[in-house]
Amino acid sequence: MSTDNKPATSTAEASRAFAVTVSAAIFAIAVMVGLLGFVVMPVLEGQTTGLDSFTAICRAFGIGIPAEQNARSSKPSAPASSTAWDSATRNDVRRGDAAAGAALAQDTCAACHMPNGLSADPASVPSTTGLSARAIYKQLHDMKRGERVNEAMKGMLDELTDQNLTDLAAYYSRLPRRNHDIRAYNEVTPNAVVLATKGDVSRALPACEACHNPTAGGPLEVPALTGQYPAYIVTQLQAYAAGTRKNDLYGRMRRIAGKLTPAEIAAYYDAPRP
């Protein structure tokens, strides 16, 4: 017992001895852990599956996995869509010139998409009001690149530059929105409302609104559905389900549409025309 009862640090020699002992102990433990994890366990496990020790140890390190490489396809991989939301693209879309777009739309689009954005033929041509500039740009860009097949528009898109596309997107996205609350239509089946607002957990179907709602935080390019013509929605869902429309990134819509029954697709947003 020291007289002043004040705690003290050990002498230099004692401290050094302590450090050396502890270091040796940690070192020994670390080596043992390494042996266990990389030698003992893999070799023992490997024996039960017929792996020789060397292969087993290599695999434990992550070398030589998978044991047989999958044959590489020589086909170049084709992305679902080459529209990338990098900051340059997002800025270009934001800076689209609506006036230039209006003139261009009058010349090239008006025959099918009326100047107010509604359709000249609701049975086949969609409405382009209420869509965000990003949604419009994405579809135009994909159609131009042939990633979304649209025979009606392909020819004219070949003539248009990227700048033209952003201008058109700016024009159509600034048209007054034509929103129709689906719940206002009593012809809508209750099941469709449930699918749109709640989804169906038993089929792992998310609510359509989880993405198709401008404030939901869904993918940037998600198109608005309210205000869209029922016939168009139905053909698009059928096209996704059949895989003939496949420009949706990650196959998001293909997977969802594939889970809907034909009756559900037919009932979808099956509202009277505005």
Place this chain on the structure above:
Amino acid sequence: MGYVLTTFFIMGFGYFVAESALRQPLPAPRLAWLGFILGIVGTVMVVATVLTGHASVMFTFYPPLTASPIFYLGLVLVVVGSWIWCVLMLVAMMRWKRANPGQPVPLAMYATAANAVLWLWTTIGVAVELLFVVIPAAFGWTQTVDVGLTRTLFSWTLHAIVYFWLIPAYIAFYTIAPQAAGGRLFSDLMARASFILFLLCGLPVGLHHLFMDPEHSTGFKSIQMILTVLVAVPTLLTVFTVTASMETAGRLRGGKGLFGWIGALPWERPMVLATGLSFFMLWFGGFGGLINMSYGMNAMVHNTSWVSAHFHMIFGGSVVIMYFAIAYHIWPSLAGRAAPSVALQRIQLWLWAVGMMVMSMPWHWLGLNGQVRRVAQFDYADPSMSWWTPWMAVSLAGGFVLVVSAALFIWNLVSFHVERSAGVYPAPVKYATALHPDQPVPAALNGFALWNVFVLILMAAAYSYPIAQFFILNPPQAVVHRVDR
């Protein structure tokens, strides 16, 4: 919650310890305020983006989801604020050592500094992930993310961060609770050793969060599992030392027999009560953790409510209840007045423990029965899930108890300042002295140089190839998915 409550609490407690245990003013209090302001600004940025729906990516970010850059920058500010704290803690300790040569740093300060060292190591993983992968993607500078790499970098942080949260509770166990119970700390050296073991075993173990991930080999997962098992050593050291300290207290107060000392403890004191409740929950949380960290058994509970139950029990329960008790313990000396109602403090602690047990026990059970976590909604009409409903109702009831307890906690602190009736509290906070205060402390347990070398070696062994492989093998990348609109 996870980042913000803990970081601010730990910073505040650290500053308090640095002033009260070292009995010297804090170095550079201006810098400390700067850290605090950075933390506040960062928190506002994070909360604003989350509440406005621009950052629905949750606690672990889930790349390739990318939120608004403001969200990540806010987190960076919080972390930078905490780095300032780390540096100040280490400077405070070094100054004291220089002024008091030949004397060991007071335990509370040594442990706080150990936590600062741990946190500096811990944040490297998430900082690299955010600065080099996630934030560039959030700004749109890059279009793809290597999900395996980001998960690995986050795992670097993910286990050690919980020790960063845990250590203040352990500081209270070792340095405050024995004093509050009227006893002595059983062994100062053992306490130092266990803080150091947390530093060593807390870091090279993060892959135990990725057992079911395909991007890592079995060998690295195995060694990190074994290192995780070693965490049991400091935990059991703590259980032993703290129990022994409490036993001394109980016996000093006249407790007799094998268990008589337990009844003799002053349970009416919030710190003692909280320690008891915390230990109780530690058993359950620790047991759940043992299951989680076993490579084999992990497959059974992976991504189920069991995991949520585990971390609520051990963090929300054992650790946060000690945060409450610490707040009650140091508030009188901050406010300069005695607690208006210790009874309300006790009720609050009880409610918290009971609420946490009631809430998380059903999750354990449902998790074992396959209830997945991170799901917004279940189809309780489904026959295979319908029997979960009553259990979830019980769990919800526990949640309500927790809300009441949390509100009561805030009231208990506010009441120090509004209820003028309470008496003045002149005594400064005291820390427990050791049973054998003259035991010499080896230099290694009075600093961190040696241990930093070991952390470096262990981290290199545990993480170098698991990270390097992403650059060697060049695996496919995932397209960024923006959720910020």
